Amino acid sequence: MPTKILSVDDSKTIRMIVKRTFAPYDAIVSEAANGEEGLAKAAEKPDLIVLDITMPVMDGVTMLTKLKEDPELKNIPVIMLTAESGRENVAFIAKLGVRDYLVKPFKDEQLIEKVARVVPLQKKVA
Amino acid sequence: MPPIAPNEDFAKRYGIEAVPESVRRLGELVSRPDATVEEITKLICQDKELSDRLLRAANPKAESEADYDFTTVEEALNRTGVGSALLLAMHDPLLRAVHRTFLTMLGVGLKPLMTPVLPIEGEHVLCEIVFTGRATGAAALRLTPQTALRIAAQVLGVSPADLGDTAAIDDVIGELSNIVVGNFKSNLCDAGLKCKLSPPAITRTSNFKLRSNANNQAQRIAFHAPDLDLFVDLNVNPWND
Numbered sequence: 001m002p003t004k005i006l007s008v009d010d011s012k013t014i015r016m017i018v019k020r021t022f023a024p025y026d027a028i029v030s031e032a033a034n035g036e037e038g039l040a041k042a043a044e045k046p047d048l049i050v051l052d053i054t055m056p057v058m059d060g061v062t063m064l065t066k067l068k069e070d071p072e073l074k075n076i077p078v079i080m081l082t083a084e085s086g087r088e089n090v091a092f093i094a095k096l097g098v099r100d101y102l103v104k105p106f107k108d109e110q111l112i113e114k115v116a117r118v119v120p121l122q123k124k125v126a
Numbered sequence: 127m128p129p130i131a132p133n134e135d136f137a138k139r140y141g142i143e144a145v146p147e148s149v150r151r152l153g154e155l156v157s158r159p160d161a162t163v164e165e166i167t168k169l170i171c172q173d174k175e176l177s178d179r180l181l182r183a184a185n186p187k188a189e190s191e192a193d194y195d196f197t198t199v200e201e202a203l204n205r206t207g208v209g210s211a212l213l214l215a216m217h218d219p220l221l222r223a224v225h226r227t228f229l230t231m232l233g234v235g236l237k238p239l240m241t242p243v244l245p246i247e248g249e250h251v252l253c254e255i256v257f258t259g260r261a262t263g264a265a266a267l268r269l270t271p272q273t274a275l276r277i278a279a280q281v282l283g284v285s286p287a288d289l290g291d292t293a294a295i296d297d298v299i300g301e302l303s304n305i306v307v308g309n310f311k312s313n314l315c316d317a318g319l320k321c322k323l324s325p326p327a328i329t330r331t332s333n334f335k336l337r338s339n340a341n342n343q344a345q346r347i348a349f350h351a352p353d354l355d356l357f358v359d360l361n362v363n364p365w366n367d
Contacts, residue, residue: 011301083308085312086320
């Protein structure tokens with residue numbers, strides 16, 4: 001079974017990088033451009049959500065809060081991927097319940113390493 | 127050893143780089159509207175690099191220290207304004223954010239140019255992000271359309287010829303700017319100047335002026351790598367007035 005990853009970021013560039021990063025792996029990456037779209041796609045029960053903070057329509061903190069309030073979705077692990085690294089904000093978000101936190105700019109390998117700690121990640125067989 | 131504050135604990139857990147102590151202390155001090163020149167002078171004098179940069183900023187026409195009209199930190203602060211101390215303090219974190227972003231995302235080692243450079247002539251791609259809160263201001267990244275195209279192609283892993291529309295280029299430049307300014311904003315927040323960012327606004331323009339007024343300290347930094355020139359313009363008002 002491929003690992004299902006949901007990338008929620010208003011930047012198409014970041015969604016494309018996330019998709020490209022996991023292309024060599026047995027993983028399916030779906031995309032959402034804001035928290036509202038992200039919540040709708042989370043209903044499809046991905047194995048992991050990679051979530052940005054600053055987004056239009058609904059930001060990542062609001063999406064995370066709503067996700068954790070939903071008994072059906074609250075156990076989906078979330079890794080934050082954001083340029084926000086202010087101490088207070090990081091602590092606030094961490095307390096909402098995230099599995100890990102990666103500050104942009106990031107290298108593909110850093111994202112793979114963090115994701116592989118949370119969900120199984122197998123290289124595609126040629 | 128003092129116990130680790132909970133906020134630091136989370137930052138350490140996720141491997142997030144701490145804001146330099148000198149920046150944090152100076153930011154906290156400058157963010158206080160009642161901070162005196164004496165207090166700020168004392169703090170700057172403890173950091174030789176900051177002192178040297180302030181003196182250079184206060185004597186822009188001097189070719190060497192022998193030509194300085196303002197020779198002490200106190201004189202320099204009175205000349206440039208107390209708010210300039212915040213820009214000085216934030217100078218290094220901004221340089222680091224630009225360097226780290228372009229090195230990590232593009233493998234390009236941008237170097238800041240310490241000598242004055244001519245601004246980009248003709249049309250350029252301008253990405254401006256405004257921050258509001260305890261500190262207000264804006265950061266703008268500018269580069270030529272050709273450079274923007276090359277950067278976008280590299281980040282997306284495609285040939286420049288395959289990037290027909292400007293939307294994909296703008297998205298890449300907007301995201302790189304967002305990362306640089308987001309890192310910078312986090313340093314402002316850690317120094318006690320909580321603020322929020324606007325989404326990046328991208329335009330193609332031939333006209334750009336560095337914003338500045340009495341309390342709004344402005345700075346232009348030019349960065350260079352082979353085939354890549356970038357200007358970062360920054361203005362900050364630490365007292366939100």
